[in-house]
Every structure is written in C-alpha cells, then in structure tokens.
Amino acid sequence: MIVGERKPMEEIEAMIDPFEKIIVLGCRECVTVCSAGGEKEVGILSAALRLSREQKGRTIEIKEFALERQCDHEYIEQIRSMVPNYQAVLSMACGAGVQFVAEFYPEIPVLPAINTNFIGVTEEQGYWTERCQACGNCVLHLTGGICPVSRCSKSLLNGPCGGSSDGKCEVNKEIVCGWQLIIERLKSLGQLERYEEYIPIKDWSTSRDGGPRKVVREDLRL
Amino acid sequence: MSEESFEPKIVAFCCHYCAYTAADLAGSMRLQYPPNVRIIRLPCTGKVDVLHLLRAFEDGADGVYVAGCMEGDCHFINGNFRAKKRVHYAKKLLDEIGFGGDRLEMFNMSAAMGPRFAEVAKEMVERIKKLGPSPIKKAKAQKGGDES
Amino acid sequence: MKSASRLEKVLEKGEFAVTSECGPPRGADAEVIRKKGELLRDVVDAVNVTDNQTSVVRMSSAASCFILKGMGLDPVLQMVTRDRNRIAIQSDILGAAAVGVNNILCLSGDHQVFGDHPKAKNVYDMDSIQLIHSVKTMRDEGKFIEGEEIKPPPKLFIGAACNPFADPFEIRVPRLAKKAAAGVDFIQTQCIYNLDKFEEWMKGVRDRGLHEKVYILAGVTPMKSVGMAKYMKNMVPGMDVPDEIIERLKGVDKEKRAEEGIKICIETIQRLREIEGVSGVHIMAIEWEEKVEEIVKGAGLYPRPQV
Known part of the structure; x- marks a missing residue:
C-alpha cells in the first residue's frame, strides 16, 4: 500500500489560513490502513483545526467526509454538489488522490494534509516500512x-x-x-x-x- | 472572568474497573473533592480515543484526564498502556496547535484508591486553575470584550 | 599494456607497487594540490585523488588529477557513482583521458548523509561493478554504454576498492571475483589493521586464483593518536581495528604515539610484502601526506623503480 503521514499542524494551519469553510476529505484506501488519512484521521484533524482556530478567536466550518477512493473518478463525483459551498478541500489522500480531486474541481484549491512516503508494508500495528x-x-x-x-x-x-x-x-x-x-x-x-x-x-x-x-x-x- | 472566580470544567475518562470504582469509594468515604470533575465511565481506558479527548476540549472542557488501572493491572491486559500512548499523542497534538498539552493528563490508580482519586481530582483542578480557562473560552471572552 | 599508466608498468614489471592518496581542498586553490603532489613526487608510483570523499564537497577529482599530471605525477582518478549519471561519468572519463589521466578507481561512494550536503539527491545510476564494466567496455571495445563507437577510446588502467573486513565476510572473496569478472585490473583494499583476517581473505583470493587476474594493493593508514584509532574502530563502518593496536599506542608516551603509529604502519607493510598475491601497498595518510616518504623509506620501498 501507499504509506503516508500527516503533515505538521503548523504547515496545515498555514495552508488553510485564508479559509473559513473547508472540506476535510479522507480516503478509505491505503491511507486508512496506515492511519494517515481515513475517516478517523479526518475527525481528529478537523477537531484539532477547530480548536486551533477557535483559540485564535476565529471560526472555521469543516465538512468531514471520506471517499471510498480519491484515485477513481466515480467516487470523486460524490462531492460535486458539496464542493461549491466550500472555499477549499483539504485532502488526506496520497499525492495521487489530492491531484485527482483537484483535476475534477479546478475552481477550488485542493490542499495536501499528508506527506506521501512510500509503497510499503505494515510490519506491525503502527510500524510501516518501504518495499518498492x-x-x-x-x-x-x-x-x-x-x-x-x-x-x-x-x-x-x-x-x-x-x-x-x-x-x-x-x-x-x-x-x-x-x-x-x-x-x-x-x-x-x-x-x-x-x-x-x-x-x-x-x-x-x-x-x-x-x-x-x-x-x-x-x-x-x- | 478573574482567575479567582474561575471554576474549570474538567472531564475525566475513568475505567470501570479502577478509577470509576475509586470515585465511588471516595464518595463512600465522604472524601471531599472538587465538583469541577465530570466523570465519563469507560469499560477500559483502552476504549479512549484521541478524537474523544479533542472533542471534550471542543465542547468546552478546560482540562481532561484519563484515569486507568495501575500499570500491569489492566483488566484487559494492556488497555491502559494503549491509553497512555494515545494521551501522549493527543498531548503532542495540543502542543503543536498551541492549545497546551498540559491540559491533558493520564493517571493510574486501583479501585481501592479512593483517597488517590480525590487527590488526582484536586491536583488537576489546581493545575487547570493555574493555566486558566481553555484558550477557546479565552478567545471568546476577548471577543466579547472587544465588541462591548 | 592496457594504458600508459606508470602504475601498470610497475606492476607489469613485477615490482612491489606503492600508491598514495591526495585529498583535494575545500576551496579553489590549486597550490594545495601542488604542495601535496610535491610531497609525494618520486615517493610513490601513483597518486589517488579522492572524489568528494565522505560526501563533503571538495575540488573536483578530475581537475586535481589534471594539476598533478602537469607536475609529472601519475594520478588515479577516483570516481564515485553517487553524484553522476552515466552521461556525466562517461563524459568525465573522456575528459580525464584526454588530459593524460591513465588510471581510474571505480567506487560507489559514501552515502551523502555523511557529508556536508545531507539533503542532496543521490544518483546511483550504476554501481561500482557496473562502472568497472562500463570503463572496460569503453577502453577495450571502444564503445559507450549504449554501444556507440568511441573515437578514440579512453585508455585507462581500471581499479576498484575492496573491503576484506566488511560484512557479510563469506561474500568478500566472491565480491572480488565479481569485480575481476567485470574487468578490474587492480584493487586497493580498505585499511588493514587485522592482518590475520586479511590473510584469511587472501587465502580465499588465492584459492580462486584471483591474485593472478588482478593486482591487489593492500591498504594501510598510519594512526596519529589513540583517539583516531578508537574513532576508526567504533565509528567507521567496515573497519576492523584490533584492540592490540589501541593498546600498543596507549603503551607509549602521548607525544610519541604518532611515531609509534608510523612504526606500526611500516611493520604492517613489511608483513604484507610477505603475503603471496599482494602486489603492492596503498598508503592512505589522511591529511598527513608529509609522512608518506618516511613510511616508504622505512619499509625499504625507496627509491621507486624507474619505468
């Protein structure tokens, strides 16, 4: 699978700083298995972003959502009606997913919340290594x-x-x-x-x- | 809100097999502990998730702690060790966003440690009083102040 | 003769060869190279010029070789595959041959994390054995890697490194066999301190007749201090420094330890000369080039043969 990990919060916060309404978009494929960008990580990241924003006296509205895959267009279509209501998509998929979503919604910034590391394996729970x-x-x-x-x-x-x-x-x-x-x-x-x-x-x-x-x-x- | 009058809201995630029973015992022993602590009972601290901890803060907690069995005494063998790692992860995340990881803590106690339960509650209330209200509340108060 | 190399001539004549090393400076001053070259003139048969050793940026090996060549020395162009792809490597080989460099040493090179630019992207388009094979193809078949003709081909005496002490030990001899099959002419080994283990390796080399296919130059490095010996033992991967060496250095007064290090080095060379299949020594006096003459003379290897 493709293994990734969340970017530092500071980097993500800077990326989304101009926006007040965003979609945090997870992917249920590889990044779910390596606990980097699945539904659960969408929840955690969104909570952290809200906390971070609110403590600065600013607000942010986050739509938490996860697609079956961000690398297949039939799934990306699922958010078509949702996208116009938001200012940016913060994708928690691998680099391929982030780009593919961006290709379908050229009118909205699609930003990467994770760093894509490698093609690898789960050696044990919480421990992944590169193979290819x-x-x-x-x-x-x-x-x-x-x-x-x-x-x-x-x-x-x-x-x-x-x-x-x-x-x-x-x-x-x-x-x-x-x-x-x-x-x-x-x-x-x-x-x-x-x-x-x-x-x-x-x-x-x-x-x-x-x-x-x-x-x-x-x-x-x- | 002056520091004197600040009464923090604290959420304690307590394991059914130890801390929750210890809280019960503290009650039976007529031990005084601050009323700031709201207890949420878990079947094991191994049930606690980073998301629960963050949501508690989102919903207005000034401090959060997880109280599980003594290390090595988990009813489910290692649930409390898992909780410890998750608490550590969440503390780091809170530090990363500048919220302050020290508003979150993990404690261990047995069902027989009623006095320790009371002590931990006092300790945590004191710590959070020193830290002041949650940064979210501070920001809201500030905003309210600006507007008035 | 495969090349116009002085080193090749010395080895062909059956003389015990002596090579040494010159590390280029971290600056654009040619004088540094000339000074080091002067210290080694007539003392050794050929001088290796390191290629950004330990991944620290230095004056280029090719340019430094050119300076030494101009002084009448026989430089060995060290070439690592870390920093250049096959286009740059072949181009540098043609350039070096054009200015009269006769020897090349094919290496993979230390990983860039050791150096001063650890964030660099490495290349490794090929490995050291593929480099040997490529240089041989260029020289003997007159062809580039993709098979096109080279006019005229670069005539280089091809060397490689070998570490008899690295792990896993069981493939150390097969690895030399692989380099020999790829077409290497001479080998310079990692610094030898553990002579027993080196002899064991050499026995394996002789059992397969590899010493008759390639010239083996045994590597030595004089120790300057106990600290250096300990560093080499503990910090340098693939280095085997027995405790006796450290104890022996500790056994003399602090100010006499460098002298003792030279003495150990000379004794090592004398023992290496007795080993069947060892065709020469490679003296790596790290930033201590002024001591090479003393070592060569002390080991009875002076004057060098005129070829």
Whole structure:
C-alpha cells in the first residue's frame, strides 16, 4: 500500500489560513490502513483545526467526509454538489488522490494534509516500512525476492558496498543492509552461487526517469 | 472572568474497573473533592480515543484526564498502556496547535484508591486553575470584550 | 599494456607497487594540490585523488588529477557513482583521458548523509561493478554504454576498492571475483589493521586464483593518536581495528604515539610484502601526506623503480 503521514499542524494551519469553510476529505484506501488519512484521521484533524482556530478567536466550518477512493473518478463525483459551498478541500489522500480531486474541481484549491512516503508494508500495528520504488522493471527474481532498488540505500544492483557492517547499513544502524538480506535469502534458497551473477546497468527509463508514466490496456478500455 | 472566580470544567475518562470504582469509594468515604470533575465511565481506558479527548476540549472542557488501572493491572491486559500512548499523542497534538498539552493528563490508580482519586481530582483542578480557562473560552471572552 | 599508466608498468614489471592518496581542498586553490603532489613526487608510483570523499564537497577529482599530471605525477582518478549519471561519468572519463589521466578507481561512494550536503539527491545510476564494466567496455571495445563507437577510446588502467573486513565476510572473496569478472585490473583494499583476517581473505583470493587476474594493493593508514584509532574502530563502518593496536599506542608516551603509529604502519607493510598475491601497498595518510616518504623509506620501498 501507499504509506503516508500527516503533515505538521503548523504547515496545515498555514495552508488553510485564508479559509473559513473547508472540506476535510479522507480516503478509505491505503491511507486508512496506515492511519494517515481515513475517516478517523479526518475527525481528529478537523477537531484539532477547530480548536486551533477557535483559540485564535476565529471560526472555521469543516465538512468531514471520506471517499471510498480519491484515485477513481466515480467516487470523486460524490462531492460535486458539496464542493461549491466550500472555499477549499483539504485532502488526506496520497499525492495521487489530492491531484485527482483537484483535476475534477479546478475552481477550488485542493490542499495536501499528508506527506506521501512510500509503497510499503505494515510490519506491525503502527510500524510501516518501504518495499518498492515503482521502478517499472522488477528484478526480484534475480535478488532472492528482496529489492535492491528500494532496500539498499544506494540502490546498488551488485552490492553490498563496503559500508555494510553487522548486517546494518552505513547510513544508519536502524536500517538493515538490503544486500545482507539478499545474501541470507539466497543462502536459504540454496542459491548463494547466484550472488556472482553480474546484474547489468539498469534501464531506468521505465522508472520516473522516463518521465510521467502510464499503463494502457486496450482490452479493458470502453 | 478573574482567575479567582474561575471554576474549570474538567472531564475525566475513568475505567470501570479502577478509577470509576475509586470515585465511588471516595464518595463512600465522604472524601471531599472538587465538583469541577465530570466523570465519563469507560469499560477500559483502552476504549479512549484521541478524537474523544479533542472533542471534550471542543465542547468546552478546560482540562481532561484519563484515569486507568495501575500499570500491569489492566483488566484487559494492556488497555491502559494503549491509553497512555494515545494521551501522549493527543498531548503532542495540543502542543503543536498551541492549545497546551498540559491540559491533558493520564493517571493510574486501583479501585481501592479512593483517597488517590480525590487527590488526582484536586491536583488537576489546581493545575487547570493555574493555566486558566481553555484558550477557546479565552478567545471568546476577548471577543466579547472587544465588541462591548 | 592496457594504458600508459606508470602504475601498470610497475606492476607489469613485477615490482612491489606503492600508491598514495591526495585529498583535494575545500576551496579553489590549486597550490594545495601542488604542495601535496610535491610531497609525494618520486615517493610513490601513483597518486589517488579522492572524489568528494565522505560526501563533503571538495575540488573536483578530475581537475586535481589534471594539476598533478602537469607536475609529472601519475594520478588515479577516483570516481564515485553517487553524484553522476552515466552521461556525466562517461563524459568525465573522456575528459580525464584526454588530459593524460591513465588510471581510474571505480567506487560507489559514501552515502551523502555523511557529508556536508545531507539533503542532496543521490544518483546511483550504476554501481561500482557496473562502472568497472562500463570503463572496460569503453577502453577495450571502444564503445559507450549504449554501444556507440568511441573515437578514440579512453585508455585507462581500471581499479576498484575492496573491503576484506566488511560484512557479510563469506561474500568478500566472491565480491572480488565479481569485480575481476567485470574487468578490474587492480584493487586497493580498505585499511588493514587485522592482518590475520586479511590473510584469511587472501587465502580465499588465492584459492580462486584471483591474485593472478588482478593486482591487489593492500591498504594501510598510519594512526596519529589513540583517539583516531578508537574513532576508526567504533565509528567507521567496515573497519576492523584490533584492540592490540589501541593498546600498543596507549603503551607509549602521548607525544610519541604518532611515531609509534608510523612504526606500526611500516611493520604492517613489511608483513604484507610477505603475503603471496599482494602486489603492492596503498598508503592512505589522511591529511598527513608529509609522512608518506618516511613510511616508504622505512619499509625499504625507496627509491621507486624507474619505468
């Protein structure tokens, strides 16, 4: 899923400072699962914003609402009648959701309440870690199922570098060396000899480096 | 509103298995504690949510506290630890918006600690008296003052 | 001969090679490079010029190499893949070769969080092994990474680093094999203090015949103080400093510790010369270039062969 976290209150407050009537718009997909921008977080953020506003002697009217997804237009349509009554939408979805809502309602500012962090997993309740950088050219079959692009701090395809120490990355002792994990996995698969296979220089054109990407499936288009 | 005459409104989220019973006991023991405290009974402090704490302030509380079982004695094993973390999160949030995280607190006590219940109530009332009315009320009073 | 490198000639002749290092300044003063170069002239066969080491911005390695080349030294262009994509890397290689740089050392580079610009975006378009492969392709096949012809190709003697002490230990020899297969000509190792562990690694290297495919230059760094030894032991990832070294430095008077550090370094070199498969030493005297001559002479490696 896409993992995100709420922006600092100060930043959000500055963003919405000019407005007195806003929609705080949650998303029931990824950001609900990672407790960043679901219905519950909409309630908490709205309460905090009202408290903050009222203590300054100002008012704010907040419509709390959550869409099934902010990345599909049929859901975004649900707020069409609501939008003209407000001055701004504070979206708690990932960057994709914020932009998609903005595309549908060009006449109203759509602002981001969360920072979109990464594509990752829930290791345990309240603890998420990165697994994928969406490079568009998966190499997991070559590296024992562990991604060197996202899990090595330098994205080395032929790692580890000399900074791997006690299984930890040189960047920070809390980061597990991705290549240590790859080597351990290759060992447990009985494929350690694969370590010596040279992985050639990567084609990054399928990644962000090729410009904004799209996927088209003609068989599915209407 | 002068500081002398300020009587804070305090909401106490109390666990049914400890603090709520302790409040009962304080009553049976004829212990005096300030009438500023409004008790909300919970099946466990693990039920408390950040949203409840913020809403209490929105609805006019000057101070809020959560009173759960002694650490290690939760009827539901770790509900009070969860409450502690949520209170901590909400305190931080209140600090972030400049409302003041010290208007919110977490306490632990057993069902047998009637005197402690009374003491905590007094402690919290004193703390909030020192802090003065909730910033929302202050702002409203200010506004009222400006208009008159 | 693959290049016009003096280092390559020394190694080809079977002489025990000596290289050292020159860290460029954090300013635009060429004099700093010239002074350091002067200290190393005739004392070593080739001089590495670090590439923004520890991710701290310094004068460019290529420009510094050019200055040293002008003084008649044989510089080794260090190249990290952290800061440049394949376009910039190949361009810098052509430029360096054009001004007479004959050696390159292919590295991934320290992560930028260590440096003075921790908010930087890193590049890592390729890793060090892919860089070795790319330089070899450029030199031997005369082709750019995408396969287009280079006229004329850059003739560089290709080096890489190897850390025999990093983790996981079991892949340290396979990793060298991978670099050898990618086309590296010489290796400079991480600083060696734990000679027993280094010998164990070298045995693994010899068992696979890797010492016959690549020249291995063993890395040494003289300790200036107990503080430096402790820092290297505890703070530098992948560094193995046995307690005996620290104890030995502690055992002498404070003002004699630097001298003792030099002595340890010389003894280490003498022991390294005895190890089969070690073709030379790489002396990294960090901001202590004036001591390299003393070390080289003390180790009986002076004068350097004329090639």
